[in-house]
Amino acid sequence: MADPVAIGSAFCTHYYGLFDTNRAALVSLYQTNSMLTFEGKQVLGAAGIMQHLSSLPFQxxxxxxxxxxxxxxxxxxxxxxxxxNLYVDGGQTPIKFSQVFQLLPFEGASxxxxxxxxxxxxxx
Amino acid sequence: MADPVAIGSAFCTHYYGLFDTNRAALVSLYQTNSMLTFEGKQVLGAAGIMQHLSSLPFQxxxxxxxxxxxxxxxxxxxxxxxxxNLYVDGGQTPIKFSQVFQLLPFEGASxxxxxxxxxxxxxx
Incomplete structure (x- = not known):
């Protein structure tokens, strides 16, 4: 397998790039059995996860x-x-965050x- | 399966309890293919992990x-x-930390x- 840290870094560039510019496109990275725990709130499945992520209170x-x-x-x-760090709605004050992803390879695709x-x- | 959050909480109580009172006993929770990444340093296997954890610079x-x-x-x-939060060598100032564990069930044991x-x- 290629270097996990290199894959993880490339994933983060892709994921947060989409999050920051075209949030709805993140749906391509979740499936029906994906799980999100966001500040303790549990959401199951791509549809619910996208609904949650799109409803977050910032522009x-x-x-x-x-x-x-x-x-x-x-x-x-x-x-x-x-x-x-997160920067919200043009603010200059960083908000610290931590996040964990478990990634699985797409079946039959890269x-x-x-x-x-x-x-x-x-x-x- | 029982509630993952309940299992995770029970694990943390056990893990950090051992860490804080009998660090060497943590060896029972790692196996030869366990992986630790500690502040970016990668260690493979229970023996190496225990060597790393036992060498950390605090009493x-x-x-x-x-x-x-x-x-x-x-x-x-x-x-x-x-x-x-971590409190080191009797200090009162918290040091913030984050940690991720992937737990697997023991084969043939609880x-x-x-x-x-x-x-x-x-x-x-």
Whole structure:
């Protein structure tokens, strides 16, 4: 397998790039059995996850990654652990966050989709 | 399966309890294919992981968990995402950390072992 950290980093560039510029396109990265836990709220499946992500209370957001760790995992998957900063609606004050993705390879296609997704803000 | 969050919380109580009082006993929770990424440093296998954890530069530590998220994952496993505070050598100033564990069930026994482990300090 290629280097998990390189794959994890490329995934983050893709994922947060979509999140910050074309959030609705993230639907391509989730499937019906994907799970999201967002600030403790549990959501199951791509449709519910997209509904949650599209309802977040800001107009603009920018993600800046600070650390990206990754390890190989089961079934050819990759576990990615991110820390970084959010900038919301043009604000200059970073809001710290951490996020975990478990990625699994698409069957019969290149690339990875998100099986597990857990997001937390890291308050002061 | 029992509630992943309940299992994740019970695991954290057990894991950090051992870490804070009898660090060497953590060896029972890792296997030869366990992976640790600790502040970006990659270590493979229970022996190497224990060597790393036992060499950390403090005498006493106390872990306080603040958030514990968990989801079911492949092969009956559980993905656990923790944020919390560390108190080192009797200090009163919390050091924030985040940690991810992928737990897999022991074959032929109850309980879980740590397949993936990623740890980061969250600097202010």
């Amino acid at each position: 603009q957001i920018r993600h800046e990654t600070v650390t990206i760790d990754a390890q190989p995992t089961l079934s050819g998957g990759i576990l990615v652990f991110v820390s970084g 690339g990875y989709w998100v099986y597990n997704d857990m997001f937390r803000l890291n308050y002061g | 006493q530590i106390r872990h306080e968990t603040v958030t514990i998220d968990a989801q079911p994952t492949l092969s009956g496993g559980i993905l656990v995402f923790v944020s919390g 309980g879980y072992w740590v397949y993936n482990d990623m740890f980061r300090l969250n600097y202010g």
